Amino acid sequence: MAAITTHHLVKEYPGGVRAVDGLDLTIDDGEFFALLGPSGCGKTTLLRTIAGLESATDGRLHIGDRDVTDLQPGQRQVAMVFQDYALFPHMSVADNIAYPLKIQKVDKGERLAKAEDVGAGLSLDGLMARRPGQLSGGQQQRVALARAVASNPQVFLFDEPLSNLDARLRLEARTFLKRLQRDLGVTTVFVTHDQAEALALADRMAIMRDGRIQQVGSPREVFARPANTFVAGFVGSTPMNLHPAVVEGGRVSLAGTSLSLPPDTAGAVTDGQKVIWGARPEYLSWSPSTPAPDDDAVEGEVTVAENLGASVLVTVNAQDTLIQVVVDEENEPDIGARGWVRARPGRTLLFDAESEELLGASPGVPTVSAGTAGESA
Amino acid sequence: MTVRQSLGFIGRYLFIAFVLAFFALPLLWLASAPFDRAPSLAVSWPEFTLANFRTLVDNPYALESLWNSVLLAAGTTAIVLVLAALASYALSRVRIPGRDALLYTLLLLSSVVTGTAAMVPTFLLISELGLIDRQLGVILVLAGGLLPTAIFILKDFMDSTPRSYEESARVYGASSLQILRHVVVPIARPGLATISVWAVVQVWGNFLVPFILLRSADKRPAAVTMFTFYTEGGQPDLALISTFSLLFSIPVVAMYLFVNRRYGFRFHGGIKR
Numbered sequence: 001m002a003a004i005t006t007h008h009l010v011k012e013y014p015g016g017v018r019a020v021d022g023l024d025l026t027i028d029d030g031e032f033f034a035l036l037g038p039s040g041c042g043k044t045t046l047l048r049t050i051a052g053l054e055s056a057t058d059g060r061l062h063i064g065d066r067d068v069t070d071l072q073p074g075q076r077q078v079a080m081v082f083q084d085y086a087l088f089p090h091m092s093v094a095d096n097i098a099y100p101l102k103i104q105k106v107d108k109g110e111r112l113a114k115a116e117d118v119g120a121g122l123s124l125d126g127l128m129a130r131r132p133g134q135l136s137g138g139q140q141q142r143v144a145l146a147r148a149v150a151s152n153p154q155v156f157l158f159d160e161p162l163s164n165l166d167a168r169l170r171l172e173a174r175t176f177l178k179r180l181q182r183d184l185g186v187t188t189v190f191v192t193h194d195q196a197e198a199l200a201l202a203d204r205m206a207i208m209r210d211g212r213i214q215q216v217g218s219p220r221e222v223f224a225r226p227a228n229t230f231v232a233g234f235v236g237s238t239p240m241n242l243h244p245a246v247v248e249g250g251r252v253s254l255a256g257t258s259l260s261l262p263p264d265t266a267g268a269v270t271d272g273q274k275v276i277w278g279a280r281p282e283y284l285s286w287s288p289s290t291p292a293p294d295d296d297a298v299e300g301e302v303t304v305a306e307n308l309g310a311s312v313l314v315t316v317n318a319q320d321t322l323i324q325v326v327v328d329e330e331n332e333p334d335i336g337a338r339g340w341v342r343a344r345p346g347r348t349l350l351f352d353a354e355s356e357e358l359l360g361a362s363p364g365v366p367t368v369s370a371g372t373a374g375e376s377a
Numbered sequence: 378m379t380v381r382q383s384l385g386f387i388g389r390y391l392f393i394a395f396v397l398a399f400f401a402l403p404l405l406w407l408a409s410a411p412f413d414r415a416p417s418l419a420v421s422w423p424e425f426t427l428a429n430f431r432t433l434v435d436n437p438y439a440l441e442s443l444w445n446s447v448l449l450a451a452g453t454t455a456i457v458l459v460l461a462a463l464a465s466y467a468l469s470r471v472r473i474p475g476r477d478a479l480l481y482t483l484l485l486l487s488s489v490v491t492g493t494a495a496m497v498p499t500f501l502l503i504s505e506l507g508l509i510d511r512q513l514g515v516i517l518v519l520a521g522g523l524l525p526t527a528i529f530i531l532k533d534f535m536d537s538t539p540r541s542y543e544e545s546a547r548v549y550g551a552s553s554l555q556i557l558r559h560v561v562v563p564i565a566r567p568g569l570a571t572i573s574v575w576a577v578v579q580v581w582g583n584f585l586v587p588f589i590l591l592r593s594a595d596k597r598p599a600a601v602t603m604f605t606f607y608t609e610g611g612q613p614d615l616a617l618i619s620t621f622s623l624l625f626s627i628p629v630v631a632m633y634l635f636v637n638r639r640y641g642f643r644f645h646g647g648i649k650r
Contacts, residue, residue: 051544053547072547073544073547073548073550074547074548074549074550079548079549080544080545083541084541086541086545088545088546088560088563089564091563099559100549100550102559103550104550147549151549157548
């Protein structure tokens, strides 16, 4: 069991592309940590650098109290599950699971017994004699996990472990993976481009862009208080409403309506400052009735309604500003209906229009009361 | 069907029949002549006898030369397999500037090594090395000539092996040679089988190299020995030649069938997809 620490870690490819650009990151012992980002953001490179498959150009990398920066992958005591699982096609499931032990020179009987044992724990019993080609995608994934578990590592590294499974199986595998990690308590880093996966699985997550970390925090923190507009737009299954607005007389002016400032930004903005107003569609509500005078509400007309299953994503046109609202299925408005979009108090955010950074209290520290923070996350 | 169409139809089949006969006749001869009491160059229904095989066994060099062929083929194939596997793996995985140019140049020059044009320098080189009239000399020259093509074909097999297999093994602590042994070679086995059969066939049928580099009659392989089967009158001894040819071809056909059944051929090596 071990924490992972990087100190100014740099990975530069020939040609000057910096895939990982001066990263300082601490992943705690036993943590399930997600690296989230769009493709090409350096998340996989970071994972491969931790594994030792890529050598760091600069900086140091520690696993536990060992400096592993210059160690070969095999000496780092890490186990990696690849996106394509990388099961050896010519070996049986048992031999695949036992392979790390074969390298560790455990004798044959013992390692096959251990493979049997680990395999049974991942409900692979009865499949041990098969070849990987004869297994379903979900089974292959479990074999890859079993192989990782059998190697008894200090750290698990998962490269998009769920992306090769079909949608239904993915949810099942997600729950399975989370339970497995919790049971084993091994520090786990996994890479994904799917924000829902990261939110669902991770204890903490880092959002990366262009080799740099944009924000580190728990899924709740990242969801509720994204550090900048990039994170705000990337995390969340429906994109956050981000609209240009102006601070006027201690209030925010958006689409011809004056809204009260989010409580934590009062001291952080000046009159006349250009800002970006942000609110998650899940934190907005729709009502056809006229609001009370002190309510923060924007008037508009329903233009599009997209069914999300139990709810509907409604796009409201408020003076050419398109605001999206998640509405309960019972209250689905008709197209063309007029009404008011209300923001849940304390759930709107302001970003600086230039730097696109979150305004107000330092990012990653939720100021909303803990009781309500998790509802939609 | 119009007359024109039927004529075209008939013409096409006549042409196919002709081509078929052209290639089938020598094979028919090979099947019939060894069992004929008086074999000639014509294909005829044999007056059945096994006497030709008796003559062949009595010939001092015939069976020995087949054994020599086996030695040469085995030695050359072993060298080609081991070196080509290592080289193609390295070339497939390590990025060197001009890698493809190197491969194509090697491929181009490889036909020269075992070709007629380079026989004089090859002879001098082997002579300097003191390997004239030694089977090792023949094995080295043949292996040198076959290696580039073998590397070229095998590199394609290696390229098509996903890297994640090796990386996975590496993360679990396998060394490069362990990866090659445990992962790469088993996966590239159809490619290796293809290369071995191809190398054996190349050596088995090679006449020029052993003919020039070997002096003593008891070291010659079958392909060269066959050249010595003449009667006292200077006529080709068809009884011997046909019988020997049959024996000569059986191992290769048998090996092909065995390897094909065991590993299955995947003849797509060397083709860029």
